[in-house]
Amino acid sequence: MRRTALLATLTTAALAAAIAAATPASAINTYNAQPAPERTEVGALLVQWDRDADPATPDVVDWYCSGTMIDRDVFLTAAHCTTDWAPGARFYVSLEQDVEGALAEARAAGLSPEQVAATVGVEGTEHNSPDYPGNSADAHDIAVVTFDTAQAAELDRRYDFTPATLPTAGQLDALGSRTLEAARWEVMGYGTAEAQREPGGHVHPGGGVRMKAELGFNSLNKTWVRLAMNESRGYGGACYGDSGGPNFVTVDGQRVLAATTITGDGPCYATNVVYRLDAPTARDFLADFVDLP
Incomplete structure (x- = not known):
């Protein structure tokens, strides 16, 4: 199975540095990986961002990380996925099984980056832990994307999912x-x-x-x-x-x-x-x- 993590860890000695300077990771290893179409609460984080001099017109959209719906209007992910983007970056969540395929289909239809993002995902608002990046003991590497009433309704219209169960304290x-x-x-x-x-x-x-x-x-x-x-x-x-x-x-x-x-x-x-x-x-x-x- 492939993974979307900071996956930069090397040795125990390097772990602290890797956590402090986390970089997006990848996918689930193939050793015993299986498709997970039934896990509809698990989604992909898409980012629409600017790579030219005009932040008012973000011109790139792609998936970058993974996450989980933990309520009807809250998507949990990592803070290193939602920080350090160019000004004007916009965040979307898709619960499609094949996000890469959905993006390719939307691009092939000649849609603009903004239209691609809206077609494949639902836009929300990111909230990062104010204590991120923290340190090796506690990286505070946690973020959520929240959805207003209309956005949450769009999620419900597009996807059938049950939010994940969070653990109790300790x-x-x-x-x-x-x-x-x-x-x-x-x-x-x-x-x-x-x-x-x-x-x-x-x-x-x-x-x-x-x-x-x-x-x-x-x-x-x-x-x-x-x-x-x-x-x-x-x-x-x-x-x-x-x-x-x-x-x-x-x-x-x-x-x-x-x-x-x-x-x-x-x-x-x-x-x-x-x-x-x-x-x-x-x-x-x-x-x-x-x-x-």
Whole structure:
């Protein structure tokens, strides 16, 4: 499965720097990836932005990250996905299964970038954690896109989805490492595949289609969960473009949105480092936008 994350992580020593200077990541690894058409609450973040001297006419639109609907009018993603854009950037969310295909079809029809964005996604307003980028202990790498009444109605008209279930406060700590290790973990997103060795170096193929993959639990700390995505253990994982996307854990038959993809190793071979949603800082941010369990 491909992933949309900061996926710039390399070694433990480099993790702090990678978190502080996160860059959008990719897609779910191919080891055990499967399409996820049933996970309609998982979507892609599209950005319309300007690359010339006229910010009043944003001239580029494409998908860049992943995320999850956590209410009828709130889409959760990562702050590194919604910051550092040119002035006038506009944010859209699409819950299409094949976003790349939908964008290609709209462009082939001769639509303007603004028309492409509105055809493939629904525009909303981004809100980033005011404490982002934080530090290695707590990156505060969390953001939401909210939709007004008309925009939320358009989402409902286009897509049939049930918002994801957020964890309760400290739920992962309460479950404990043994339970988390035995539980089923799944990562989802629109990102690229793990690095393929080509004559010119590594390339990350694919991306733009919602995928899912099972991965394994490694460890838990104050704000992060480290998840294993080793092919030798039968695990997939996230990659570039999966940033902001969901990592679900199933406990007692309930699928809970435990964390969001933020970073990992550069080739997307081994580790997915995800931001806990049951931690106090994440909950403090989200409380302004949704009713928390």
